[in-house]
Amino acid sequence: MTWHVAEEDLRAYAQGTLAPPLLWSADTHLTGCAQCRARLAHSTDPVALDAGWERLDAELDAPRQGLFERLLVRLGVADHTARLLTATPILRRSWLLAVLLLLGTTVLAVHVVGRPALFLALAPLLPLAGVALSFGPTLDPTYEMAVVAPLHGFRLLMIRTVAVLTAGLALNGLATLALPGYGLLALAWLLPALALTATALALTSRLGPVLAHSLVTGGWLTLLLTAQAPDTSTALSPFTTAGQSAAAAVAALAALLLYKARDRFDARPVGGFTDGGAL
Known part of the structure; x- marks a missing residue:
């Protein structure tokens, strides 16, 4: 020396x-x-x-904070909440790039076909899928940390859901900007997306995330195949004025049922459900 x-x-x-x-x-x-x-x-x-x-x-x-996590902490978000947000699996780069690619391909197909029905049918499912994949030990590398976090189970569910919905709706919104010719019709996916997500979360309290989101997805696809509105440019009744009103009502009702069932999410760790098992 x-x-x-x-x-x-x-x-x-x-x-x-x-x-x-x-x-x-x-x-x-x-x-x-x-x-x-x-x-x-x-x-x-x-x-x-x-x-x-x-x-x-x-x-x-001590774990090193990433850029997004440091930004959340500076904005006043608690350290553990910021970590849970930034560790959400669906916010990873691979998922976001895959969603962007899928939306880009769909928008291109809409421009070729000349009808927005394909985009309107797909867009509500992306936030729904993102929320479904945000919980559970299989996909979440921070599952154990989330389980022992000093948070009410319902609050943890909402933190993850808001993070996923923000990212998913932002990506869908970018895709909507690529369809300027359809005006407000290009935004007709928003209310169905909120209705589907709220309904799936409300069912999750009893059925678990896998079965609940699968049933909601199946119901949405069935509705698209059977509920036709030939007098509209979309030929899909969920995107008519009546359909949008129904979606808003379903979203409000599902949100109320979800709130009433909030204590059920403390019966087991969020994401620690068996397929089809009740909480």
Whole structure:
């Protein structure tokens, strides 16, 4: 060694008051310099030294915050809530890119065919699928952390749902901008998307996420195949004025039922359901 940690820096290090970058330099030096470690041991109270090493271990083991997580914390979101939000599996880059590709392909098909029915039928299912895939040990790498988080189960469900819906609706909104020729009709997917998601969440409290979302998806596809409105440009009645009104009513009713069933989400960890098993 051609240099050693200065005495005053060594004392500050032991007291936990040495600031970066001197702290990092001292850490690196002490790992390879027995002489400085001996000086530190002889000049420091053993209890204070042990406390200092514990603080160092805690800092080194602390998870590093990503850009989005740091932004949420700066906006006033609690640390654990920000971590749960940023760790939502559906917000990962691979999922977002896949959704963008699917929406882009659908918009291109609409321009070729000249009818928005395909986009309107698909768009409500994407937020629904995102919410369904946001819970459970299979897809969620932070499942154990979510289970032991000091949060009401219903609040955890809402945190994840809002995160997924925000991302999904934003992507759908971008795709809608690529269909300017259809005016407000291009936004007719929004109310059905909210109705489907709210209904699936309300059913999740009794059926679990897999069965509940599967039933809602099947019901939506059945409705599209059977409920025709030949006098409209979409030929799909869910996107008429009456259909939009019905979707709004279903969304409101499902939201009310979901709120009434909120305590059921504490009976088991969110996502820890068996297929078709009640909470």
